Amino acid sequence: MKALAARRHHRFAPVVLMLLALLATGALYAVMTPTTATADTSASAEDIEAGKQLFQANCATCHGVGAGGADEVPSLIGVGAASVNFQVSTGRMPMQASGPQAPVKPAQFTDKQVDQLAAYVASLGAGPSVPTAEMVDPALGSPSNGAALFRTNCAMCHNAVGAGGALSEGKWAPALWDTTPTNLYQAMLTGPQSMPVFNDANLTPEEKRDVISYLVEQREPSVGGLSLGSLGPVSEGLWVFVIGMGILIGFAVWIGAKSS
Amino acid sequence: MTTTQPETAVGAAADYLDQRTGIAGAVKEFARKVFPDHWSFLLGEIALYSFVVLLISGGFLTMFFVPSMGFTTYPEDSLPVTMQGVEMSEAFASTLHMSFEVRGGLLMRQIHHWAALLFMASIVTHMMRVFFTGAFRKPRELNWLVGFTLMILGLLAGFSGYSLPDDVLSGNGLRIADGVAKSIPVIGAFASYMLFGGEFPGEHIIPRLFTVHILLVPALILAFVGIHLLMVVLHKHTQYPGGGRSSKNVVGFPLFPVYVAKAGGFFFIVFGVLALMGATLSINNVWNYGPYDPSPVSAGAQPDWYMLFLEGGLRLMPGWEWVIGGFTIPINILVPGVVIPGLLFTFLALYPFIEARVTQDKSEHHVLDRPRNVPVRTALGVAFLTAFVILVLAGSNDLIATHFEMSINTITWIFRVAFFVAPVFAFMVTKRLCLALQRKDRELVLHGHEAARLVRFESGEVIEVHKPLSDQERWLRVNYQAHAPLVIEPGEDARGVRRRGYAADKRWQALSRFFYEDRIEPVTPAEIANTHGAHTAVEQSDDAPQIGH
Amino acid sequence: MSTHDKNTELERSDVPAAFEDPGLPEHRYRMGDTDPAANKRSERQVVVLFAISVLGAVGALVAYFALPLGSDPMSVRWATLGLGLGLALSLLGIGTGAVHWAKTLMSDHEVTEKRKPISSDQATRDAAVQALVDGARDSAIARRGVLKGAVLSALAIFPLTIAVPLIGSVGGDWNISKFRHTVWRKGRRLAIDPSGRPIKASDVTVGSVFHVIPDGMRDEEHWMEEKAKAVVLLVRLDERDLKGDQSPSGETWSYDGIVAYSKICTHVGCPVALYEQQTHHLLCPCHQSTFDIADGAKVVFGPANRPLPQLPITVDAEGYLVAQDDFAEPIGPSFWERLK
Missing domain, CATH: 1.10.760.10 (Cytochrome c-like domain)
Incomplete structure (x- = not known):
């Protein structure tokens, strides 16, 4: 020694x-x-x-x-x-x-x-x-299990549906809208940059595929209409002022104005 | 009693009703009641109508919502696929069910949520209109308080409703509420138990919030809306200044038929716009957040916009905590969670009374102020809004960070400083701007519009021709009162005996000086008469008789 | 009142002290007031707007029947859109129709109504005061002090019969000492959230983060409340990066570079979960409190005051990570009696 x-x-x-x-x-x-x-x-x-x-x-x-x-x-x-x-x-x-x-x-x-x-x-x-094509095929995964895993392991950085979010000191977690299934899998497996590693003991290959399946599912159009960036209540609050109050004040001005 | 026999069916019905209620008197009194016309008077109506829409859409939703935290498993064959086979509360499952399996359910949910956001947005905008035009002055101080209470009730209604679906986002909001409750000295832990019926999250909070949301708060809102409107009728509506409008009259259009059509029509317009938003813009898709679970949280975890200022305060506050005698006092939560909202709301509630005290104006006011004519009030309002907006922005700092590629730490520091500096700056700028606009008004009244035409005299002198203001234009600019600071009795009488209450008077006088030291008096006919002869001069002295500095 | 009148007046009584109200501005007539064709046109427009409303309502009903909700998410979107647009059209038709009617066809002559002072006149006030005085004298409340006291006491005390049972039960068992304990016990295995698989120390590679619940969480009686306190974040750091943890001298709370910290923020209780593996910083997405995992979860930024409590861990005979004990302090936000 x-x-x-x-x-x-x-x-x-x-x-x-x-x-x-x-x-x-x-x-x-x-x-x-x-x-x-x-x-x-x-x-x-x-x-x-x-x-x-x-x-x-x-x-x-x-x-x-x-x-x-x-x-x-x-x-x-x-x-x-x-x-x-x-x-x-x-x-x-x-x-x-x-x-x-x-x-x-x-x-x-x-x-x-x-x-x-x-x-x-x-x-x-x-x-x-x-990963092979089969390992990342969203059709083979379970979106509901993927959603549960995504909520616990990923949503705190990448937002609930993968719209991305802020990290400390100017870093950010990117949006996942356009990331290919293969890249999604690789990111989980290797933990690029600030992202932690999710090895196969943490998220099994099947679970990773479930996460991919959930994310691909999120790319479908939102059932309620325009998604407004899926950023949650802040963007909704902004739009209620811009669209809601905007249009209604326009109408109010019309109602209050004298007819020609 | 009837003197004439009604001939038509309507007449017969009216006769029937009047014999049992004497309603003809009320109809005679109210049918032709006059309301002044202005777009800004419709802001409060937006709030009222969003509330009606909330009642209608909310009634629809209660038919399908199950306010229970009991566990269930979402069916494997129901939409959305991301929730199939997931364990969740009945409340969350019924929210999904009403969105995906009840026809029109999602539309009603979205209309309801948009209407809630619009309700608060229009309340705040309406309050701004009332504040900046001085509509809260005597005799309307009490109605300001009623309106203020409605705003607080609106916050409660919003927060309790936002939490009902029992999703991850609102669940974390409740957890923050739990943290704020716990921070209250002495009773904090018990307050938390009282809210949740035991430990967080428990099984009681959703049913309790449901009762608060669909019974207690709406009933209170309804009652206060009733008082609010009753007072409006009692006081008759305020009107903007202008020719023929004074504190002794009200100029406008009769309730029946013009206002029935305009205001009634506006209800349908508000509902229509909300329906349009509900049909095309998705809002609060709770299936994206998932059923509540104490472990996860998502980026962009924020409350609805009207609670963002609280969230912003929590984000900005440095991590201070005191331990006194072994007891913990979390300053980092108490200040943003209790002290700052307390100060902001107290200012709002008390402002009409403070202004009345420093103005010592006992008369009734039914003609609105132009904001420029009360520079300190306008500036205080803008400063207040600035502080509020900074807190709202601070509550959105993570989204600002990602959208403007800034560091969240830098943004937090900027807002920490700005929260103190920006309102002061906004106050000074607004006050100067108001005084400048008043000076411009004086200038116009004294010298008229520039006609953009030059005249050259034989002497070689060149002057610009000014077109005098019309009577209406002039009246608008001179018809206001520039209040002077309070004059108080001296502290000692002739025999040198100190007067009681002098110190308090002195403080009020100091506040009054802050309000009215800098002021610009309206032009008097004498001033016009003085300048009239000198109208041919090239350049008038444009020293307004401004008092102070 | 014309300017001319005022000027003559000016000359007579020298200059007045204040300007005079010029009265209502001159009324401007609308096109429809003078031109019957314009009037007729406005009427037609109102009719069209109400007709649009009817069409919108019919459209909404058609959409209701023609666009059923199916197993395809898009069916929900189309049904919402169809019904909503129909509804919006029917409402906006009525609204704009009524307003257009009021603006163009109803009289737009402004009416002036006199205001009366809000306060009652003196005679009414006097009568009101007299009525109250009479009533008070009649009840003789002023002279019967004991009666007054009895009435007030009764009114003050009876609400307790409702308040006491309510307060007694509204907080459950009111046993706030539950804040101090979690279900972590010596030997309890750490399991992955949400799947519940126990974790072996060798599974936790450097740079990875595990979201942890106690093994067998769902068997707890109040598992939701227990989970809300027991969730833990597990991270393995390179031993060289690990500056320190919260182990008191003589004890080792981490295992081979693996540390476990409570996930419940010491600020207001959000789950702090945003781990940056390069900086070893843990950020709370709710209020941005930042903790340094490599240095005992100390606060490096934001509104939190205290480090996240550390869960002492070790491994059992089979190599699974287990707790050594419960947390040494209450987890989550501060409260008055936290240190007592």
């Missing part, structure tokens, strides 16, 4: 620790998500090589040549293909400027390039892989 204590201040200690932590995380993921983590093996060596080229050209500036990250930049070793696919296909990565919030932008890479990048990062360390 003494020897260990002495070496704690060795300058390579953080690196060793990190490697150990990564190994542990990777191992944990391997145990936790056996079905998804092994799916990566399908990636070909050419894809990985192409992905590496893309990574060096577009990502290495921040994430480091070995994808090991830096002070404020997370390491990508062990994040898995799902995380890369989510971040890059939604245009969040590459970021324009470093910060806690990665806004959605038009994607900078083609689907094939995204797959290549994902294959390369996945090759660096085992992590969650991209």
